[in-house]
């Protein structure tokens with residue numbers, strides 16, 4: 001399996017209103033480094049998983065919807081704890097939707113690094129499209 005990873009970062013504010021999270025129940029800020037790893041078993045006709053510029057742009061556009069936001073007030077997180085894991089899933093699902101037309105991609109992993117010693121990831125299996133646009137056999 002080939003993989004391509006690009007990275008960006010975002011600042012958000014949020015609270016985790018559950019006693020499980022101790023002091024993080026209060027409103028606090030976080031700067032997440034966000035990595036996206038795209039995977040495919042066969043390289044495309046250019047010998048790449050996908051263009052790095054395209055991968056970077058996709059990630060940036062998705063993060064633009066979250067940057068400098070208080071996730072407690074973000075409609076997509078209403079009634080949900082915006083843990084690192086949940087935000088990783090959110091980013092992955094939006095990226096997958098934006099990349100739906102790109103052929104050959106099989107898997108996407110989004111990793112959010114809270115700090116140098118702690119991170120969480122979410123992996124999505126993607127519906128594989130053939131180079132002609134239809135479903136491809138796995």
Ligand SMILES: Nc1nc2c(c(=O)[nH]1)N=C([C@H](O)[C@H](O)COP(=O)(O)OP(=O)(O)OP(=O)(O)O)CN2
Pocket residue numbers: 016021022023024082083084085114120
């Ligand atoms: N699995 C997760 N655990 C925690 C998350 C998370 O998103 N996923 N988030 C937090 C807090 O938001 C914050 O990032 C850290 O808060 P803190 O109280 O410092 O948490 P720690 O667990 O590192 O330290 P404690 O000794 O438990 O206070 C927390 N956990």
